[in-house]
Amino acid sequence: MISLAGRDILHGWGKFVLTGLGLGLLIGVTLSMAGIYRGMVDDAHALLDNSGADLWVVQQDTQGPYAESSSLKDDVVRSVRGMPGVGRAANVSYLTMQVRGEDGQDVRAMVVGFESDTEAPPGSPVHLVAGRHITRSHYEAVADVKTGFVLGERIRIRRHDYTVVGLARRMVSSGGDPMVFVPLKDAQEAQFLKDNDAIVNDRARTAANPAFNRPGQPGLLEAVQALQTSSHSVNAVLVRLAPGAAPDEVAAELRRWKHVAVFTRAEMEGILVAKLIANSAKQIGMFLVILSVVSAAIVAFIIYTMTMGKLREIAVLKLIGTHNRTIAGMILQQALGLGLIGFVVGKVAATLWAPFFPKYVLLLQRDALTGLGVTMGICALASTVAIRAALRVDPGAAIG
Amino acid sequence: MAEFISQQRPGGIRIEGLKKVYGHGDTAVAALKNVNMQVAPGEVVGLVGPSGSGKSTLLKCLGAIIEPTAGRMTLGNELIYDNGWRVKDLRALRRDRIGFVFQAPYLIPFLDVTDNVALLPMLAGVPNAQARARAMELLTALDVQHRAKAQVSQLSGGEQQRVSIARALANRPPVILADEPTAPLDSERALAVVRILHRMAREANTAVIVVTHDEKIIPTFQRIYQIRDGSTVEVAGEGRALD
Numbered sequence: 109m110i111s112l113a114g115r116d117i118l119h120g121w122g123k124f125v126l127t128g129l130g131l132g133l134l135i136g137v138t139l140s141m142a143g144i145y146r147g148m149v150d151d152a153h154a155l156l157d158n159s160g161a162d163l164w165v166v167q168q169d170t171q172g173p174y175a176e177s178s179s180l181k182d183d184v185v186r187s188v189r190g191m192p193g194v195g196r197a198a199n200v201s202y203l204t205m206q207v208r209g210e211d212g213q214d215v216r217a218m219v220v221g222f223e224s225d226t227e228a229p230p231g232s233p234v235h236l237v238a239g240r241h242i243t244r245s246h247y248e249a250v251a252d253v254k255t256g257f258v259l260g261e262r263i264r265i266r267r268h269d270y271t272v273v274g275l276a277r278r279m280v281s282s283g284g285d286p287m288v289f290v291p292l293k294d295a296q297e298a299q300f301l302k303d304n305d306a307i308v309n310d311r312a313r314t315a316a317n318p319a320f321n322r323p324g325q326p327g328l329l330e331a332v333q334a335l336q337t338s339s340h341s342v343n344a345v346l347v348r349l350a351p352g353a354a355p356d357e358v359a360a361e362l363r364r365w366k367h368v369a370v371f372t373r374a375e376m377e378g379i380l381v382a383k384l385i386a387n388s389a390k391q392i393g394m395f396l397v398i399l400s401v402v403s404a405a406i407v408a409f410i411i412y413t414m415t416m417g418k419l420r421e422i423a424v425l426k427l428i429g430t431h432n433r434t435i436a437g438m439i440l441q442q443a444l445g446l447g448l449i450g451f452v453v454g455k456v457a458a459t460l461w462a463p464f465f466p467k468y469v470l471l472l473q474r475d476a477l478t479g480l481g482v483t484m485g486i487c488a489l490a491s492t493v494a495i496r497a498a499l500r501v502d503p504g505a506a507i508g
Numbered sequence: 509m510a511e512f513i514s515q516q517r518p519g520g521i522r523i524e525g526l527k528k529v530y531g532h533g534d535t536a537v538a539a540l541k542n543v544n545m546q547v548a549p550g551e552v553v554g555l556v557g558p559s560g561s562g563k564s565t566l567l568k569c570l571g572a573i574i575e576p577t578a579g580r581m582t583l584g585n586e587l588i589y590d591n592g593w594r595v596k597d598l599r600a601l602r603r604d605r606i607g608f609v610f611q612a613p614y615l616i617p618f619l620d621v622t623d624n625v626a627l628l629p630m631l632a633g634v635p636n637a638q639a640r641a642r643a644m645e646l647l648t649a650l651d652v653q654h655r656a657k658a659q660v661s662q663l664s665g666g667e668q669q670r671v672s673i674a675r676a677l678a679n680r681p682p683v684i685l686a687d688e689p690t691a692p693l694d695s696e697r698a699l700a701v702v703r704i705l706h707r708m709a710r711e712a713n714t715a716v717i718v719v720t721h722d723e724k725i726i727p728t729f730q731r732i733y734q735i736r737d738g739s740t741v742e743v744a745g746e747g748r749a750l751d
Contacts, residue, residue, distance in 0.1 A: 109630050109631070110630060112619075118618070119617065119659075420614060421617065424610075424614045425616070426599075427602060428602065428603060428627070428628055429599045429600060429602045429604070429628070430599075430631055431599065434631070503573050504573040504574060506614055507564060507568060507571070507573070507608075
């Protein structure tokens with residue numbers, strides 16, 4: 109038996125391919141949306157993986173440093189280092205801001221301050237693809253390639269210029285912003301230090317306060333003013349455990365003795381994936397559902413219209429003894445054919461345009477396979493409307 | 509054609525007291541009141557009547573598309589309707605034992621000429637190669653073999669009608685129902701189609717019923733059934749020679 113669906117598709121292949129192309133672009137958008145969600149999750153995992161930490165020590169009663177702001181004094185790290193089970197501990201600061209390149213263009217980036225004066229501390233840049241690590245105490249930076257900065261470029265962070273000495277790959281924040289690594293002291297200054305006008309203003313206000321100008325207490329005012337302009341805060345202490353140490357136990361000990369909040373890798377993953385990007389994920393999920401419904405409606409409409417255009421032929425086919433299952437099979441195969449063309453076009457389109465998205469789009473093979481299954485399912489479902497219409501055709505319609 | 513004839517199923521169709529009523533009670537409309545017809549194998553008869561006389565209803569009853577209300581129909585030696593269908597599979601009955609030729613050819617536009625004809629044997633389970641061989645045999649007999657690979661849209665109206673006749677004959681049916689087969693054709697082509705129907709009826713031993721209004725072809729029938737107000741009357745035709 110010949111394939112009626114195949115012959116019909118070949119007969120009107122131009123119309124079919126154009127329709128498939130349109131549907132394919134819609135499927136491409138759907139796959140890209142799934143890729144954007146996967147990219148967000150992957151960014152969150154990359155952030156955790158690249159930090160090299162087993163525990164995150166943050167300000168008590170906060171879920172910092174990524175989901176909420178957190179501020180710790182930078183000497184907390186010393187007491188953390190002394191706790192049993194702690195292998196290495198290092199201060200880090202995170203600040204999302206606009207970093208200006210040499211060309212004057214602002215790049216949204218997460219500026220990470222890390223202890224650059226020690227060998228590969230937690231929080232330092234990994235996956236270096238060009239250049240070197242920071243070797244000087246100040247004004248050197250390692251940037252993710254997605255910032256667009258190049259080696260040797262002078263970039264501006266707040267009041268100071270930094271030289272890009274290294275480029276790294278996949279060093280991104282949970283929001284997908286590329287990271288720029290600078291020495292901790294510079295980052296603390298950038299994050300916590302006030303601008304000159306504010307410092308002058310604060311000094312004047314403090315000096316005008318009689319409490320700091322008491323007779324017999326020389327140096328009090330200077331001490332207070334020095335305190336105001338110092339920046340000894342960090343956002344978190346990243347802990348790498350000693351071999352064999354249990355993360356939960358060490359975390360419990362730290363919470364008990366140091367009055368800080370401590371998160372294990374699993375807990376931090378929960379915060380990032382389940383909380384930080386939860387709304388975005390729901391948003392994308394809703395969008396995926398809407399796109400699926402729209403795709404189904406479009407396929408149903410196209411197949412229905414195509415079938416309605418063949419009612420006379422269907423009546424003749426029924427009159428000459430064609431089984432209902434053959435007619436239903438023809439319509440179903442056309443719907444699946446349309447879905448297949450649409451999926452191939454969509455997959456190719458999504459793959460081609462993914463690199464041009466500003467944030468990471470991760471197209472997974474298993475998502476593509478799921479997409480193929482869902483597309484075929486939707487097409488099969490959508491064809492039922494047309495099949496019902498075709499099966500209701502009276503074979504007598506072929507006779508006047 | 510010899511093989512074609514030798515494999516022909518027992519032909520002829522007989523209709524006795526056929527009735528068809530649409531609706532029930534006060535709204536009932538009797539489209540057919542008392543139809544009696546008999547067409548022998550190899551015979552071509554005309555069925556004429558004004559619009560609304562019941563021609564289409566009769567054709568649908570004969571074609572097993574709608575169920576009559578009462579009466580008897582015999583196809584060859586087999587009683588197919590006796591106040592109820594006597595055959596279970598009406599689809600197979602239409603496919604294997606009744607050929608249809610329509611007012612417009614209604615060929616399947618996405619199949620080429622050969623496959624339009626071969627489709628019927630294929631639907632009946634004949635292997636593709638055999639079905640196509642059968643189609644070629646018929647296309648040759650109808651002198652359209654040179655268009656075998658053409659698309660339907662590339663054929664003239666007359667060629668399309670010949671292909672539709674070939675399709676009607678594909679499963680060697682004992683009866684062919686032709687519904688205004690010459691309506692869209694000019695005189696010359698209309699007579700050519702009727703000539704083909706007569707030849708096919710003769711050579712394939714098929715009973716052919718031609719529903720028509722066409723004054724050009726009515727004189728070619730030996731016998732004519734006139735249908736009026738749901739009843740048939742047989743009248744003698746001129747039986748004018750076509751060759």
